[in-house]
Amino acid sequence: MAALIKKNIKIWEGKNGPLLIAEIGGNHEGNFxxxxxxxxxxxxxxxxxxxxxxxxxxxxxxRKISPDRYFHFKKFELSKKQHLYLADQCKESSVKYLASxxxxxxxxxxxxxxxxxxxxxxDLTAFELLDGICKYxxxxxxxxxxxxxxxxxxxxxxxxxxxxFYKNKKNISLLQCTSCYPTNSNEVNLNVIKNLKKLGYVxxxxxxxKDLYPLEIAYIYGARIFEFHFTDTRxxxxxxxxxxxxxxxxxxxxxxxIKKIDLLSGNYKKSPTINEVLSENIFTFRRGVYLKKRLxxxxxxxxxxxxxxxxxxxxxxxxxxxxxxxxxxxxxxxxSLEILKKSDLS
Numbered sequence: 028m029a030a031l032i033k034k035n036i037k038i039w040e041g042k043n044g045p046l047l048i049a050e051i052g053g054n055h056e057g058n059f060x061x062x063x064x065x066x067x068x069x070x071x072x073x074x075x076x077x078x079x080x081x082x083x084x085x086x087x088x089x090r091k092i093s094p095d096r097y098f099h100f101k102k103f104e105l106s107k108k109q110h111l112y113l114a115d116q117c118k119e120s121s122v123k124y125l126a127s128x129x130x131x132x133x134x135x136x137x138x139x140x141x142x143x144x145x146x147x148x149x150d151l152t153a154f155e156l157l158d159g160i161c162k163y164x165x166x167x168x169x170x171x172x173x174x175x176x177x178x179x180x181x182x183x184x185x186x187x188x189x190x191x192f193y194k195n196k197k198n199i200s201l202l203q204c205t206s207c208y209p210t211n212s213n214e215v216n217l218n219v220i221k222n223l224k225k226l227g228y229v230x231x232x233x234x235x236x237k238d239l240y241p242l243e244i245a246y247i248y249g250a251r252i253f254e255f256h257f258t259d260t261r262x263x264x265x266x267x268x269x270x271x272x273x274x275x276x277x278x279x280x281x282x283x284x285i286k287k288i289d290l291l292s293g294n295y296k297k298s299p300t301i302n303e304v305l306s307e308n309i310f311t312f313r314r315g316v317y318l319k320k321r322l323x324x325x326x327x328x329x330x331x332x333x334x335x336x337x338x339x340x341x342x343x344x345x346x347x348x349x350x351x352x353x354x355x356x357x358x359x360x361x362x363s364l365e366i367l368k369k370s371d372l373s
Contacts (some may be wrong), residue, residue, distance in 0.1 A: 033074055038142065038166055039251060041075040041231045043282050044289065046231070049074040049127065049257035053270050057103045064115055069257050070120045072278040077117055080252070081137060099274075103269055107136060114140035125225035131159040135265055138163050145254075148172030148206045148233075151182050161189035166198045168252065170233050172206030176222070183226070184302065189249075197226045203245070205260035209271045215241050220248045235271045243284050247292075314346040315339040315366070322361045328352055328372075340366050 041047050049069040055062035062079075069077045084090075084101035085196040095273075109181045110126065114137070117124035127145045128134050138144075138250055143166040151174050161165065171179050179201070185190045215236055223230045231252025232245035242253060250263045256272035264270065272282070297356065304310050314335040322332060329352050346354065355372040 038199075041243050041252055043073065043075075044285055045246065045250065046252045047074040047278070047282070048075065048076040048133065048252070048254040050078045051257050052080050052268055053103045054256065054266065054272060055103075055105070056266055057105070059109050060103060062105060062109070062113065065257065065259060066116060068275050068326070069278075069311040070117070070122050072275045073282060074257075074278060076123040076125045077113075077244075077257075078103070078127070079110065079113060080129065080147075081105075081126045081133045081240065083133075086130035086132070096279050107133075110137060111140070123364050127155070127161075131156060134159055134163070137176055138165070143168060145262050146170065148174065148204050150347065152178065154185055156181075157182070157186060158189055161186055161193065162258060164190060164208040165312055166200070167193070167198050168202060168231075168254075170204040170206075170254070171219075171223070172204035172233070179223075180226075181210075197229070200229040200231060201226065202231045202254060203250070203253060205235060208235055208267045209237045210235040212236070217248055220245060220250050224249055234273075237271055237280060239277055240272070243288065246285060246288055250350070293330045302350065310341065311335065311338040313339040315343040316346055316349055316352060317364050317367065318361055319338040320363050322357050324357060326357055328355050328357065336364075342366070342368060344369065 051065045082096045088097040090097040114124040127147045144160045145168045147172040201223045207213050230249040234255040256268050258269045258272035299309050314337050319334045
């Protein structure tokens with residue numbers, strides 16, 4: 028069991044610290060040549076995972092009720108053969124392939140290419156699909172857009188009820204997500220990351236904002252999985268997802284910022300740093316206790332005999348001992364501004 032937990036903790040880690048998922052999704056717009064181009068760029072962006080979406084319009088949208096939406100998804104479909112090719116290209120490049128699988132039939136042929144399943148926000152309440160996913164006993168990444176905390180808990184309970192594998196919280200991760208493209212700044216709600224973490228699951232952030240800084244804030248707030256849409260350029264694009272996508276340059280910039288944040292965050296332990304000690308600032312910035320005037324042997328120290336001044340000299344008495352020196356007796360004659368030592372007092 029210990030080995031399993033260790034393995035599952037590692038699966039949520041990336042080579043740059045957090046797990047970075049470049050979501051090409053539908054940005055290929057049904058063009059396989061373009062999909063391969065975007066895949067190559069994403070792989071070169073130093074991400075951990077490249078993600079697509081597997082769907083068929085006929086299994087996703089009611090054609091009679093929403094024909095426009097049906098034809099949109101129909102146009103953006105890639106074939107089974109094409110998805111398998113993309114998955115193999117990822118493996119050859121030592122990058123993981125991932126896909127949101129939006130129907131049960133496609134789970135059967137793609138699951139061998141997946142280390143985990145990604146459930147999009149729209150399917151958080153799709154219990155039929157979740158039931159099918161749970162049978163494969165692979166870690167699940169669950170986006171939480173559109174949902175309340177109560178709905179999230181209900182879905183988590185359902186997942187755990189379908190397979191005991193998911194009673195181990197390390198086998199599920201939660202992504203804070205707002206399912207609007209683009210997301211308004213006042214609806215990104217990054218504080219939810221802290222709330223989701225209280226549930227005990229690895230928590231991340233699915234990004235749909237036009238700017239990059241929510242990613243940085245999310246990392247500071249404790250997000251350890253990042254899913255962001257990926258494109259070659261946002262210029263002259265009409266499909267909405269391009270407009271909230273990161274480019275290769277953006278991803279590489281974010282990775283640099285992650286490392287900078289880690290560097291600046293430092294240690295949890297509070298203690299003098301190496302350079303505070305080496306520079307001797309630990310002494311020169313602090314005060315020691317000195318005599319204001321000369322005292323003769325056996326005289327009693329009064330408050331008006333003492334002054335706290337920089338620097339604190341090695342072997343001297345620190346100024347936090349100031350009040351403990353009052354009414355002490357000096358063992359020998361001492362001059363004004365002479366360093367006080369414990370050995371001088373009784």
